[in-house]
Amino acid sequence: MAETKTILIAEDSSVILNLTKKILELQNYKILTAKNGGEVIKSVENNKIDAILMDLNIPIKNGMDCTREIRASKNKDIANIPIIAVTGNANNYSMEDFKEAGINAYLPKPLDFDMLVQTVKEYTNR
DSSP: OOOEHHHHHHHHHHHEEEEEEEHHTTTTTTTEEESSSSHHHHHHSSSSSSSSEEEEEEESSSSHHHHHHTTTOSSSSHOOEOOOEEEOGGGGGGGGHHHHTTOOOEESSOOOHHOOOOHHHHHHHO
16 A cells, blocks of 8 residues: 655635545545645645645745745755645736746646646656
């Protein structure tokens, strides 16, 4: 049996957070959650995380700033965590913005849960 992969969901909407969590738990992922950017940074420093679903519009420190901070980490395990951006406001960002920040993939809201599972699998099986 493969080891359980840990996914950090950074999302301030309880509804989206709980739905996403349930769907990924059904796929046997271990889920950690963060409702703001401060919690995201704490979580990556204190846990082994295999991928992050990063809402770009979270409070305290937005998803783009969190991503840049994670990418700048001196710890290579942290700096290389796959980050999947999740946002309803993709029009505010270009693919260049995502690349520049260090985002690996992007999922639009409302989430397509099949696409969510497929994308998470893709980045956790590397």
